[in-house]
Amino acid sequence: MEKGEDKHEEEQDQVVNPWEVTAKDGGKIDYDKLIDKFGCQRLEEPLVDRVQRLTGRPPHVFLRRGVFFAHRDFDEILNAYEKGKKFYLYTGRGPSSEALHLGHLVPFMFTKYLQDAFKVPLVIQLTDDEKCMWKNLSVEECQRLARENAKDIIACGFDITKTFIFSDFDYVGGSFYKNMVRIAKCVTYNKVSFLEAFSVLYTSGDFTFAVVQAAPSFPSSFPHLFSGKDDLRCLIPCAIDQDPYFRMTRDVAPRLGYHKPSLIESSFFPALQGETGKMSASDPNSAIYVTDSAKVIKNKINKYAFSGGQDSVEKHRELGANLEVDIPVKYLSFFLEDDAELEHIKTEYGAGRMLTGEVKKRLADVLTEVVDRHRAARAAVTEEMVDAFMAVRPLPNMFD
Numbered sequence: 287m288e289k290g291e292d293k294h295e296e297e298q299d300q301v302v303n304p305w306e307v308t309a310k311d312g313g314k315i316d317y318d319k320l321i322d323k324f325g326c327q328r329l330e331e332p333l334v335d336r337v338q339r340l341t342g343r344p345p346h347v348f349l350r351r352g353v354f355f356a357h358r359d360f361d362e363i364l365n366a367y368e369k370g371k372k373f374y375l376y377t378g379r380g381p382s383s384e385a386l387h388l389g390h391l392v393p394f395m396f397t398k399y400l401q402d403a404f405k406v407p408l409v410i411q412l413t414d415d416e417k418c419m420w421k422n423l424s425v426e427e428c429q430r431l432a433r434e435n436a437k438d439i440i441a442c443g444f445d446i447t448k449t450f451i452f453s454d455f456d457y458v459g460g461s462f463y464k465n466m467v468r469i470a471k472c473v474t475y476n477k478v479s480f481l482e483a484f485s486v487l488y489t490s491g492d493f494t495f496a497v498v499q500a501a502p503s504f505p506s507s508f509p510h511l512f513s514g515k516d517d518l519r520c521l522i523p524c525a526i527d528q529d530p531y532f533r534m535t536r537d538v539a540p541r542l543g544y545h546k547p548s549l550i551e552s553s554f555f556p557a558l559q560g561e562t563g564k565m566s567a568s569d570p571n572s573a574i575y576v577t578d579s580a581k582v583i584k585n586k587i588n589k590y591a592f593s594g595g596q597d598s599v600e601k602h603r604e605l606g607a608n609l610e611v612d613i614p615v616k617y618l619s620f621f622l623e624d625d626a627e628l629e630h631i632k633t634e635y636g637a638g639r640m641l642t643g644e645v646k647k648r649l650a651d652v653l654t655e656v657v658d659r660h661r662a663a664r665a666a667v668t669e670e671m672v673d674a675f676m677a678v679r680p681l682p683n684m685f686d
Contacts, residue, residue: 378411387573389555407684595642606638
């Protein structure tokens with residue numbers, strides 16, 4: 287059985303699964319403990335260097351700064367790639383809201399880099415069925431949100447000649463559904479409930495969705511793309527809370543004659559109020575949204591971004607900022623491209639020579655630029671473009 291399938295613990299310091307991310311007493315997520323518990327591997331610098339050597343591209347900022355910090359068999363993907371064997375990418379989005387926040391963009395920005403660097407095809411699953419079950423939304427509303435979210439995803443710049451976006455309500459059937467049934471026959475209730483993460487599932491529909499999310503890991507689920515390519519490997523960029531789904535998938539894969547899907551996993555983009563887990567969709571002030579104006583972004587950062595600076599200028603000059611808890615520095619680590627500038631800010635701010643207001647101002651400028659750029663790209667996405675990305679069609683040049 288795949289590593290990491292732990293039995294329930296009576297008391298836990300933290301809970302991390304697709305439905306809940308919390309740390310005891312409002313603390314930070316301990317990612318080292320999470321790696322040990324889940325049984326994945328830390329993404330070490332030699333693997334990052336190898337990506338650059340194989341692709342001829344500098345590592346993405348999320349790679350070189352450890353945002354994507356863990357993996358399962360990413361080395362095997364690189365081994366195969368080095369021998370001339372391509373793979374495909376699979377990621378997804380649960381469309382439960384109209385506007386995405388910056389944390390939602392992180393996996394898509396990174397997946398775009400992987401697609402460009404390795405020149406491989408990509409399938410993106412919009413889990414409108416899951417959100418219909420979990421969020422008490424109508425089928426029609428979930429379908430509408432899926433299309434709206436698709437516009438934000440397309441705005442990230444994916445190559446239409448290598449990308450297929452699908453909603454579960456529209457696509458599930460045929461070969462995809464056959465794989466769902468094959469997976470379901472391998473996964474008993476006892477085996478799924480043995481995974482601590484799945485103990486929060488309540489309905490048969492909830493359990494079924496684990497199978498729906500597993501099916502895109504196998505190339506035969508997309509006969510219009512990968513007919514006759516059952517040996518094709520799959521790489522899944524995702525946040526680490528999705529790991530339980532794919533542990534189950536990896537356990538099943540060899541029994542069905544497929545490679546285990548490989549994972550490359552990220553930490554969580556923190557809430558403005560502090561690094562205690564994922565942002566809350568119920569609190570609009572916990573995140574920067576791609577629809578926020580420059581004024582709103584500045585106000586949110588100034589008012590809500592938790593600072594590691596001291597409570598007086600004099601004390602700050604003496605002691606400097608606590609960078610471990612400072613959210614503006616955390617956000618800059620995600621979105622400030624210039625490594626030298628980031629290190630300068632950390633050094634000066636940590637020593638007390640730079641004040642909190644200066645750091646927050648720089649962050650507001652950086653995030654405003656990111657959001658403005660994304661908003662302009664999204665405005666250019668038409669309904670016809672959405673139709674084109676979601677059309678079931680072959681991608682004849684997907685490996686070029």
